[in-house]
Amino acid sequence: MTAASFLSRLRAEWAPSVPRELLAGAVATFALIPEVIAFSFVAGVDPSVGLFASFVISIVIAFAGGRPAMVSAAAGSVALVAAPLVASHGVGYLLAAGLLAGAVQVVFGLLKLGVLMRFVSSSVRTGFVNALAVLIFAAQLPHLKGAGPATWALLALGLAIIYGLPGLGRRLGLRALTAIPSPLICVVALTLVASALGLPVPTVADLGRLPESLPFFGLPAVPASLDTLRIIVLPALAIAMVGLLESVLTAAVVDEMTGTPSDKNRECTGLGLANIAASCFGGIAGCGMIGQAVSNVKYGGRGRLSTLFAGVFLLVLMVALKDWVSRVPVIALVAIMVMVSASTFDWKSLGQLVRHPRLSSTVMLATVAVTIATHNLAAGVAVGVLLSGVFFAFKVSRMLDVQAGVDAATGLHTWRVRGQVFFASADAFIEAFDVLSVEGQPVRIDVSAAHFWDVTAVGALEEVVQRLKGHGCGVEVVGLGAASAVLIDRLGGVG
Structure with a gap:
């Protein structure tokens, strides 16, 4: 310089x-x-x-x-x-x-x-x-x-x-x-x-x-x-x-x-x-x-x-x-x-x-209300950050979609998972699999359009696989992304 x-x-x-x-x-x-x-x-x-x-x-x-x-x-x-x-x-x-x-x-x-x-x-x-x-x-x-x-x-x-x-x-x-x-x-x-x-x-x-x-x-x-x-x-x-x-x-x-x-x-x-x-x-x-x-x-x-x-x-x-x-x-x-x-x-x-999403406006108003009520800026911001995290998790969890289908020629049942699987969407992921309808049949879970983020998500996938196996199904999990596969391997999931 x-x-x-x-x-x-x-x-x-x-x-x-x-x-x-x-x-x-x-x-x-x-x-x-x-x-x-x-x-x-x-x-x-x-x-x-x-x-x-x-x-x-x-x-x-x-x-x-x-x-x-x-x-x-x-x-x-x-x-x-x-x-x-x-x-x-x-x-x-x-x-x-x-x-x-x-x-x-x-x-x-x-x-x-x-x-x-x-x-x-x-x-x-x-x-x-x-x-x-x-x-x-x-x-x-x-x-x-x-x-x-x-x-x-x-x-x-x-x-x-x-x-x-x-x-x-x-x-x-x-x-x-x-x-x-x-x-x-x-x-x-x-x-x-x-x-x-x-x-x-x-x-x-x-x-x-x-x-x-x-x-x-x-x-x-x-x-x-x-x-x-x-x-x-x-x-x-x-x-x-x-x-x-x-x-x-x-x-x-x-x-x-x-x-x-x-x-x-x-x-x-x-x-x-x-x-x-x-x-x-x-x-x-x-x-x-x-x-x-x-x-x-x-x-x-x-x-x-x-x-x-x-x-x-x-x-x-x-x-x-x-x-x-x-x-x-x-x-x-x-x-x-x-x-x-x-x-x-x-x-x-x-x-x-009026123009912004209602959840964003709620976060802003909550931050103002708590700060004024307590005269504590840290408390107001803490509540705002907490609500932002909860609302974000809620919105992302609703983006999860699980669709079931069957191949008429082979009889293979396939569930295609799209979206983000984490602690807030793990229960919805588990509930999307009707294990009684495929009892004793081969099953494929296609997660190529999904991402598993945390230990709760890995546990959810593990539970679905174990439930299907418990009902006599042969289970194949396909399409795991590199990041999801590394997380599952590290946590000892699905196998």
């Missing part, structure tokens, strides 16, 4: 357009602040724990992750898993669990187990995205409960700026209104309006105590003992699996939005390294943030620089510009999150509910 081609590839991966990457990363940062603080409360930790974690995770994942433009930070799904551990044993054990979870994720990536995500169907992915969009929107409702006229007026103004300003800029030919992402203008404008008019609206300072210094390195303050391992092992595994699932699915969404591939195994390893680093700097473990990733891509983020800047800008805002950020109205961030929710939801899927 020449130096010119290397630099070209490096620029494409890191910063196709530096100004656009920086602005998109800034939008993602403002979309992170309310969620990270809210998730910190869910986990039962100080907001600084979630904010420091988000900064460290963003920095590490920008270099080590497998999906450019991906935004990862302290996430609600991880917070739900972490909350019981914090309540029972304290933050130190949470940090230790984050270290172990990160190590598990690194091993997962090194073993190239990211390929397992191929078993997540498009219906499950759509349900995952739609459920998360609903949860993001629902998370904003507490900020609107009991809100006064000033809050609603600022929300309306914020949404008008976010959605109306780019179009107005294009019509008037004002490049500044189209070059600067409208959510950033929304934050500045609503802050100035609220401050100038002295409006009685909650600000970021009301959400919780912001960081007062830079994060510092240190191992979790817990005993290095088997008792500690016993306490953290199950929460760590849960954090690792939830984080991997959400990150890989978020990477798949970004792949689709950008039309570019990503390295899912590298993403798994990168997430593990990021969580190890976050735990060593006093932060909660995290994973991919689909809403923030979507907003990053929506406003032009395509490279790793947008991810890196989202983390750096978050630290600058929380430490160096804390006094300014503390005056930002919460409703400005709510307006951004409403936009993120609307952008995340797959609106085309509503029309597809």
Whole structure:
């Protein structure tokens, strides 16, 4: 590779357009602040724990992750898993669990187990995205409960700026209104309006105590003992699996939005390294943030620089510009999150509910329903994957066809089997043979158009042959494919 081609590839991966990457990363940062603080409360930790974690995770994942433009930070799904551990044993054990979870994720990536995500169907992915969009929107409702006229007026103004300003800029030919992402203008404008008019609206300072210094390195303050391992092992595994699932699915969404591939195994390893680093700097473990990733891509983020800047800008805002950020109205961030929710939801899927097969639509709706009911993305996806597998097995099992015939000249009875024989169709295969009608006669079973997939299928064929022999029939099995024959020979079937 020449130096010119290397630099070209490096620029494409890191910063196709530096100004656009920086602005998109800034939008993602403002979309992170309310969620990270809210998730910190869910986990039962100080907001600084979630904010420091988000900064460290963003920095590490920008270099080590497998999906450019991906935004990862302290996430609600991880917070739900972490909350019981914090309540029972304290933050130190949470940090230790984050270290172990990160190590598990690194091993997962090194073993190239990211390929397992191929078993997540498009219906499950759509349900995952739609459920998360609903949860993001629902998370904003507490900020609107009991809100006064000033809050609603600022929300309306914020949404008008976010959605109306780019179009107005294009019509008037004002490049500044189209070059600067409208959510950033929304934050500045609503802050100035609220401050100038002295409006009685909650600000970021009301959400919780912001960081007062830079994060510092240190191992979790817990005993290095088997008792500690016993306490953290199950929460760590849960954090690792939830984080991997959400990150890989978020990477798949970004792949689709950008039309570019990503390295899912590298993403798994990168997430593990990021969580190890976050735990060593006093932060909660995290994973991919689909809403923030979507907003990053929506406003032009395509490279790793947008991810890196989202983390750096978050630290600058929380430490160096804390006094300014503390005056930002919460409703400005709510307006951004409403936009993120609307952008995340797959609106085309509503029309597809009628056009797509009913089983696929059922899988998507079940994923959404379970995720919203439990507030657990892993549970929703697990149910969706399980239903996808059951429905697939059901459809394939119905493709089995067994036809009986007899040669008038020789009197040879032949059953011709077509389709897939496996655990879900094995009983139907056995029931298709009427052994009493051919008692004492020669029989041929033609399986040239069939495939035997598993030990249950081999057992079914063995049982049919033994039943026929038990009724005095001479049995001949013909047409076994190479793969089926190898499986039957290995399992000692039919003979």
